[in-house]
Amino acid sequence: xxxxxxxxxxxxxxxxxxxxxxxxxxxxxxxxxxxxxxxxxxxxxxxxxxxxxxxxxxxxxxxxxxxxxxxxxxxxxxxxxxxxxxxxxxxxxxxxxxxxxxxxxxxxxxxxxxxxxxxxxxxxxxxxxxxxxxxxxxxxxxxxxxxxxxxxxxxxxxxxxxxxxxxxxxxxxxxxxxxxxxxxxxxxxxxxxxxxxxxxxxxxxxxxxxxxxxxxxxxxxxxxxxxxxxxxxxxxxxxxxxxxxxxxxxxxxxxxxxxxxxxxxxxxxxxxxxxxxxxxxxxxxxxxxxxxxxxxxxxxxxxxxxxxxxxxxxxxxxxxxxxxxxxxxxxxxxxxxxxxxxxxxxxxxxxxxxxxxxxxxxxxxxxxxxxxxxxxxxxxxxxxxxxxxxxxxxxxxxxxxxxxxxxxxxxxxxxxxxxxxxxxxxxxxxxxxxxxxxxxxxxxxxxxxxxxxxxxxxxxxxxxxxxxxxxxxxxxxxxxxxx
Amino acid sequence: xxxxxxxxxxxxxxxxxxxxxxxxxxxxxxxxxxxxxxxxxxxxxxxxxxxxxxxxxxxxxxxxxxxxxxxxxxxxxxxxxxxxxxxxxxxxxxxxxxxxxxxxxxxxxxxxxxxxxxxxxxxxxxxxxxxxxxxxxxxxxxxxxxxxxxxxxxxxxxxxxxxxxxxxxxxxxxxxxxxxxxxxxxxxxxxxxxxxxxxxxxxxxxxxxxxxxxxxxxxxxxxxxxxxxxxxxxxxxxxxxxxxxxxxxxxxxxxxxxxxxxxxxxxxxxxxxxxxxxxxxxxxxxxxxxxxxxxxxxxxxxxxxxxxxxxxxxxxxxxxxxxxxxxxxxxxxxxxxxxxxxxxxxxxxxxxxxxxxxxxxxxxxxxxxxxxxxxxxxxxxxxxx
Numbered sequence: 013x014x015x016x017x018x019x020x021x022x023x024x025x026x027x028x029x030x031x032x033x034x035x036x037x038x039x040x041x042x043x044x045x046x047x048x049x050x051x052x053x054x055x056x057x058x059x060x061x062x063x064x065x066x067x068x069x070x071x072x073x074x075x076x077x078x079x080x081x082x083x084x085x086x087x088x089x090x091x092x093x094x095x096x097x098x099x100x101x102x103x104x105x106x107x108x109x110x111x112x113x114x115x116x117x118x119x120x121x122x123x124x125x126x127x128x129x130x131x132x133x134x135x136x137x138x139x140x141x142x143x144x145x146x147x148x149x150x151x152x153x154x155x156x157x158x159x160x161x162x163x164x165x166x167x168x169x170x171x172x173x174x175x176x177x178x179x180x181x182x183x184x185x186x187x188x189x190x191x192x193x194x195x196x197x198x199x200x201x202x203x204x205x206x207x208x209x210x211x212x213x214x215x216x217x218x219x220x221x222x223x224x225x226x227x228x229x230x231x232x233x234x235x236x237x238x239x240x241x242x243x244x245x246x247x248x249x250x251x252x253x254x255x256x257x258x259x260x261x262x263x264x265x266x267x268x269x270x271x272x273x274x275x276x277x278x279x280x281x282x283x284x285x286x287x288x289x290x291x292x293x294x295x296x297x298x299x300x301x302x303x304x305x306x307x308x309x310x311x312x313x314x315x316x317x318x319x320x321x322x323x324x325x326x327x328x329x330x331x332x333x334x335x336x337x338x339x340x341x342x343x344x345x346x347x348x349x350x351x352x353x354x355x356x357x358x359x360x361x362x363x364x365x366x367x368x369x370x371x372x373x374x375x376x377x378x379x380x381x382x383x384x385x386x387x388x389x390x391x392x393x394x395x396x397x398x399x400x401x402x403x404x405x406x407x408x409x410x411x412x413x414x415x416x417x418x419x420x421x422x423x424x425x426x427x428x429x430x431x432x433x434x435x436x437x438x439x440x441x442x443x444x445x446x447x448x449x450x451x452x453x454x455x456x457x458x459x460x461x462x463x464x465x466x467x468x469x470x471x472x473x474x475x476x477x478x479x480x481x482x483x484x485x486x487x488x489x490x491x492x493x494x495x
Numbered sequence: 496x497x498x499x500x501x502x503x504x505x506x507x508x509x510x511x512x513x514x515x516x517x518x519x520x521x522x523x524x525x526x527x528x529x530x531x532x533x534x535x536x537x538x539x540x541x542x543x544x545x546x547x548x549x550x551x552x553x554x555x556x557x558x559x560x561x562x563x564x565x566x567x568x569x570x571x572x573x574x575x576x577x578x579x580x581x582x583x584x585x586x587x588x589x590x591x592x593x594x595x596x597x598x599x600x601x602x603x604x605x606x607x608x609x610x611x612x613x614x615x616x617x618x619x620x621x622x623x624x625x626x627x628x629x630x631x632x633x634x635x636x637x638x639x640x641x642x643x644x645x646x647x648x649x650x651x652x653x654x655x656x657x658x659x660x661x662x663x664x665x666x667x668x669x670x671x672x673x674x675x676x677x678x679x680x681x682x683x684x685x686x687x688x689x690x691x692x693x694x695x696x697x698x699x700x701x702x703x704x705x706x707x708x709x710x711x712x713x714x715x716x717x718x719x720x721x722x723x724x725x726x727x728x729x730x731x732x733x734x735x736x737x738x739x740x741x742x743x744x745x746x747x748x749x750x751x752x753x754x755x756x757x758x759x760x761x762x763x764x765x766x767x768x769x770x771x772x773x774x775x776x777x778x779x780x781x782x783x784x785x786x787x788x789x790x791x792x793x794x795x796x797x798x799x800x801x802x803x804x805x806x807x808x809x810x811x812x813x814x815x816x817x818x819x820x821x822x823x824x825x826x827x828x829x830x831x832x833x834x835x836x837x838x839x840x841x842x843x844x845x846x847x848x849x850x851x852x853x854x855x856x857x858x859x860x861x862x863x864x865x866x867x868x869x870x871x872x873x874x875x876x877x878x879x880x
Contacts, residue, residue: 188739191795200794210562212794216739219800223607235606235832395668405666407646413735415539417609424626427687428648429694430662436677436695441669468683478676485680485692493685 717770
């Protein structure tokens with residue numbers, strides 16, 4: 013590939029079929045990091061690209077309202093009240109009040125039509141780092157976390173992103189913190205006197221905060237550290253469908269992103285990995301700030317960034333270069349990203365593309381219209397699957413129910429016949445149903461395909477469909493090695 | 496049903512015997528042709544052994560986890576019960592076709608899912624020390640192949656070039672690719688990716704329609720394994736065992752996540768039984784989980800990450816029935832780290848015995864070349880004779 017496309021593949025989503033190519037790629041990357049990020053998409057499959065309507069992008073309190081409404085109507089449906097037990101009413105309830113399908117389509121459309129491709133790739137990296145798996149209850153918050161907790165915070169500090177994601181209602185529900193209570197909390201004391209009352213610690217988020225989000229197991233923390241971190245976290249979060257007056261009573265606010273229940277909190281100071289953390293609401297920020305700047309965190313996440321953008325097996329020098337910038341900039345993400353992307357630009361060996369990244373790149377290069385518009389979310393179309401179905405079939409979706417360690421960036425984890433078969437099938441489906449705007453030859457010329465890729469395409473015969481599949485599943489487009 | 500509790504001494508004896516054997520010359524890799532079939536069900540998230548096979552005869556059980564214990568468990572003997580969701584499995588036990596190994600674990604005590612999952616699949620001496628899996632290496636030594644019923648190729652099966660995976664696609668508006676096209680694409684890739692594309696080509700010849708629920712996949716796997724040239728091993732994953740909260744709901748419309756997932760495991764075993772047909776007689780099914788959970792309930796009607804759990808075994812080759820355990824007790828002083836069920840049986844030994852029985856490898860070969868632990872105790876006789 014030529015310089016523009018090989019860099020756009022590694023750190024972005026490829027230039028769209030009709031996009032003008034930048035001359036200076038370093039300048040381009042710099043501009044990309046500060047590119048505006050409107051949620052671009054299409055209203056229907058024949059519409060022009062436009063920004064998603066505001067009413068389909070509710071804020072957190074509107075989302076909570078929709079979720080409460082959904083649960084209310086669902087309850088009425090169970091009780092057979094107010095005509096809610098008809099199929100039509102059930103369907104209307106799902107369509108009006110659930111967010112997952114809308115958010116997932118918006119994410120996919122952004123990645124296909126967005127002019128902020130580098131930010132979108134960084135967003136995918138961090139959304140994966142701070143995985144919130146689907147537990148149904150989190151279906152209405154995952155999209156918000158990705159937009160407001162990650163994309164909107166890409167140019168701030170890692171410490172801010174960490175605190176934001178740790179306290180996000182999606183994370184607090186996914187890793188079971190909303191019911192966790194300190195062992196000496198008022199709630200736990202109160203419960204001890206009542207036979208049917210249960211309140212105590214749940215260490216799920218405390219453990220993953222250390223293991224996955226910050227210092228990693230290499231730091232050698234103890235079970236006590238995990239327990240103490242869980243005690244710092246105890247009290248944070250309420251269920252997303254909590255009644256607002258109860259929420260106000262317990263937390264003093266109706267802001268779900270800042271909900272701290274004093275009654276559930278563990279009183280007094282705690283010690284985590286040698287650091288003393290004060291009691292009360294401010295303790296968590298002390299803890300996340302301490303973890304954000306810990307040497308083990310810096311090493312672990314610098315390595316992970318390199319593995320995602322630079323190489324399956326990054327060198328020590330590459331990792332050290334990122335660590336140095338992290339330390340010098342006090343964890344400024346824009347500086348860290350700039351360094352990682354600089355390393356990625358000069359990397360020579362191929363970097364395997366995630367299934368979803370590859371799919372977005374195929375669609376952008378060919379100018380296909382493979383996903384429905386936002387007005388068509390609930391319309392069945394014979395040959396265009398829902399974005400939810402597409403990502404599920406591919407084996408990679410931020411809205412799937414999955415483990416908190418997220419998807420691996422290591423090629424080894426993706427070498428599977430079924431996974432590869434899906435690439436073939438989607439290349440086929442996109443060609444047959446996506447009304448592609450560019451022929452295989454045009455695409456190869458534009459990206460500067462290598463002689464090996466051209467030879468592979470030529471070897472499959474004259475069927476344009478087979479040629480399209482061969483190109484998109486070539487080592488060059490998948491980020492693999494030639495013979 | 497007889498209570499088959501083996502004591503610590505007999506296990507130590509088993510260990511000593513294998514130590515002795517380790518010094519003997521190894522005659523050959525395999526005893527002969529692989530004689531059986533092996534199915535592994537990976538229970539992801541850390542299955543709660545104390546709720547799955549509750550030691551109801553242990554007075555500490557109810558004291559420490561009354562709030563989360565199922566009330567209607569099925570009694571196996573004076574000491575152990577079985578979770579009510581395991582209905583089919585209970586029938587197998589009654590017939591002598593199933594057996595549970597309790598208070599068992601891989602030697603991993605740090606309670607991380609991801610390290611634990613890597614270790615139980617890789618089967619090396621520490622997490623992330625192996626690029627291949629213990630079942631993959633076993634199959635490679637035996638020269639036979641296995642199949643995973645999943646979209647990905649799990650670590651446990653990596654290590655033998657012929658192993659593959661199966662997970663039916665559902666992609667509208669696309670056709671099955673021709674094997675000719677796939678072979679051409681494979682030729683453009685390096686050997687590693689070419690092997691994968693060639694497996695796609697091989698698969699494109701078949702046209703298999705199977706629903707994607709675990710029980711249907713298990714039935715399909717059993718059928719494939721029963722065929723003359725079918726795979727002799729298979730792997731199925733059941734997730735969602737990480738029951739930190741509301742392990743048992745009080746609400747009678749929903750029995751909670753553990754009952755739900757154990758119900759899936761029960762259906763998977765039943766699916767295998769249906770699919771295997773007569774091949775059941777030389778098959779062993781075993782479960783595998785990264786760790787058990789805390790003895791005491793936590794503050795949210797669940798349990799946190801622990802150490803030992805239970806392994807569920809089924810199949811016509813089993814000689815043991817009931818529960819095999821060297822019960823460590825549940826009191827604080829008997830617990831690991833004063834919080835978890837102690838492990839008294841190394842589950843690698845159980846896996847090794849299943850490999851020995853079905854793939855015909857010598858224990859010492861399995862111990863040293865599969866599990867990298869030449870002195871791994873041999874527990875074969877406790878399960879198969």
